[in-house]
Amino acid sequence: MPTKYIFFTGGVVSSVGKGVTAAATGLLLKSRGFKVTVQKLDPYINVDPGTMSPYQHGEVYVLDDGAETDLDLGHYERFVDIRLGRFSNFTTGQVYAEVIAKERHGDYLGGTIQVIPHITNEIKRRIGLVAKETGAEVVILEIGGTVGDIESQPFLEALRQLRNEVGRENTFFVHVTWLPYIGATQELKTKPTQHSVAALRSIGISPNMIIARSDYPVEDGLCDKIALFCDVDKRAVVPMVTSQVLYEVPLLLEEAGVGDYLVERLGLKASIKPDWGPWKRLVEQVKKEKPKVRIAIVGKYVELKDAYMSVREAIAHAALSLGLEADIQWVLSSDLEKGKGWELVKSADGIIVPGGFGSRGIEGKIQTAKYAREEKIPYLGLCLGMQVMCVEFARDVLGYEDANSTEFDRSTAHPVIDLMLEQRAITDMGGTMRLGLCPCVLQPGTKAAAAYGEKLVEERHRHRWEFNNAYKEEFEEAGMTFSGISPDGLLVEIAELKDHPYMVGSQFHPEFLSRPMRPHPLFVGLLKAAGEKAGFKEEK
Numbered sequence: 255m256p257t258k259y260i261f262f263t264g265g266v267v268s269s270v271g272k273g274v275t276a277a278a279t280g281l282l283l284k285s286r287g288f289k290v291t292v293q294k295l296d297p298y299i300n301v302d303p304g305t306m307s308p309y310q311h312g313e314v315y316v317l318d319d320g321a322e323t324d325l326d327l328g329h330y331e332r333f334v335d336i337r338l339g340r341f342s343n344f345t346t347g348q349v350y351a352e353v354i355a356k357e358r359h360g361d362y363l364g365g366t367i368q369v370i371p372h373i374t375n376e377i378k379r380r381i382g383l384v385a386k387e388t389g390a391e392v393v394i395l396e397i398g399g400t401v402g403d404i405e406s407q408p409f410l411e412a413l414r415q416l417r418n419e420v421g422r423e424n425t426f427f428v429h430v431t432w433l434p435y436i437g438a439t440q441e442l443k444t445k446p447t448q449h450s451v452a453a454l455r456s457i458g459i460s461p462n463m464i465i466a467r468s469d470y471p472v473e474d475g476l477c478d479k480i481a482l483f484c485d486v487d488k489r490a491v492v493p494m495v496t497s498q499v500l501y502e503v504p505l506l507l508e509e510a511g512v513g514d515y516l517v518e519r520l521g522l523k524a525s526i527k528p529d530w531g532p533w534k535r536l537v538e539q540v541k542k543e544k545p546k547v548r549i550a551i552v553g554k555y556v557e558l559k560d561a562y563m564s565v566r567e568a569i570a571h572a573a574l575s576l577g578l579e580a581d582i583q584w585v586l587s588s589d590l591e592k593g594k595g596w597e598l599v600k601s602a603d604g605i606i607v608p609g610g611f612g613s614r615g616i617e618g619k620i621q622t623a624k625y626a627r628e629e630k631i632p633y634l635g636l637c638l639g640m641q642v643m644c645v646e647f648a649r650d651v652l653g654y655e656d657a658n659s660t661e662f663d664r665s666t667a668h669p670v671i672d673l674m675l676e677q678r679a680i681t682d683m684g685g686t687m688r689l690g691l692c693p694c695v696l697q698p699g700t701k702a703a704a705a706y707g708e709k710l711v712e713e714r715h716r717h718r719w720e721f722n723n724a725y726k727e728e729f730e731e732a733g734m735t736f737s738g739i740s741p742d743g744l745l746v747e748i749a750e751l752k753d754h755p756y757m758v759g760s761q762f763h764p765e766f767l768s769r770p771m772r773p774h775p776l777f778v779g780l781l782k783a784a785g786e787k788a789g790f791k792e793e794k
């Protein structure tokens with residue numbers, strides 16, 4: 255059976271949930287027994303999102319192999335429950351870097367290098383790679399941005415060529431659009447959808463399905479109109495009314511017949527009937543009234559919630575598994591330094607200090623760790639959150655007042671968090687951190703070991719600095735336990751406080767491996783402790 259390709263393009267406006275729709279479609283096919291993979295093509299010129307500001311791009315999602323990718327890959331992994339790799343996401347920057355390197359190397363034998371065919375060939379090569387590497391029967395492919403953007407043109411052209419090369423019967427184009435609502439006349443409008451389909455057609459692509467997002471119910475007549483004006487089968491016009499529950503999207507698409515339609519149109523043969531029982535129960539659980547626990551996220555980029563997408567999802571997964579609802583309080587750590595926002599921290603049942611870079615707001619995070627330690631508030635530190643927990647401990651328990659990470663104070667006399675030797679010589683910022691999956695041995699009898707119920711785990715990393723082993727003994731004598739260590743014994747992976755209900759910090763990012771049906775143990779540990787603090791017993 256040839257590989258089948260389902261392409262997702264966006265029309266009208268961005269942020270209409272194209273990534274979630276693509277991810278949910280992946281699940282529709284996986285639940286019919288197909289081997290599915292998902293790839294995101296990002297038309298911006300950065301080589302990867304690793305060096306982009308979270309304000310620009312939201313969270314950087316890290317994969318097993320250390321690729322720093324777009325946050326949509328988090329949706330793919332969470333919905334389809336797969337593990338993706340570095341071929342699953344590429345940008346214009348990567349494509350050009352490759353082509354230019356080949357040109358410098360003389361590989362083109364003096365030919366003139368052009369968008370067509372050199373750039374489009376490289377795009378197609380990378381699409382082919384993901385199918386080959388994963389052996390997927392169905393490749394779901396999302397193009398970032400909106401049709402009409404200058405940057406996305408070579409990508410769309412490459413898809414048009416690919417369609418002819420692999421055969422029309424093996425490709426399917428889904429265009430995700432938006433139906434604006436006009437308040438004065440109280441109606442939804444299809445015109446922008448028509449225009450964006452026209453733009454897509456002008457580059458030679460006719461969509462096979464239109465998924466029209468809307469905040470209001472979409473009448474049947476409107477779907478007829480879209481079908482007629484956009485030349486799409488009526489069954490392939492899918493209205494998607496905004497759902498409050500993210501994980502309901504696959505169920506809504508299934509109900510709209512998207513799964514069966516794709517199987518039919520791509521000539522696939524489903525080996526199993528989808529069982530939506532677990533997803534339905536999950537969605538019911540989300541919609542149910544549940545006891546609330548307040549979790550404060552003390553971070554640097556809290557104004558943009560997308561910057562902590564996976565952290566937010568991991569909290570939700572853990573809370574759901576315990577029959578709780580997490581009420582997230584967003585706290586800007588630099589506000590805490592000015593004495594603002596403390597009421598949010600003080601009213602929280604649990605605190606998370608997530609990952610981050612750079613010194614802004616760092617003292618606010620250290621003060622938060624102090625508060626959590628002294629007041630015995632459940633605390634989970636993620637990467638930087640673990641580092642500040644150690645800095646605070648060194649300052650206030652060991653009495654090293656100027657203790658710090660050398661990221662924030664190069665000349666501190668007590669560098670309890672320091673650069674690894676091999677990181678010191680690095681001057682390039684992109685892709686030079688300790689990245690991706692690394693093993694961690696759990697120390698028996700610790701909170702972390704109890705949470706995982708395992709001896710050896712592998713977690714995803716993205717950082718430069720490490721706990722400085724010169725201080726290990728002193729920390730241990732004063733009540734900190736290093737409950738997760740790299741197998742060679744050299745790197746601290748998890749630190750926790752002995753005399754505390756739950757103060758745990760991990761040098762890795764557990765949030766990237768949390769799944770709706772398989773919440774991450776360290777987050778479950780935090781939510782359990784927070785639930786107990788709030789006075790709730792586990793409801794199951």
Ligand code: GLN
Pocket residue numbers: 608609610611612636637638639661716717718719720
């Ligand atoms: N800035 C810290 C480091 O590089 C923490 C990184 C993070 O939180 N992801 O080690």
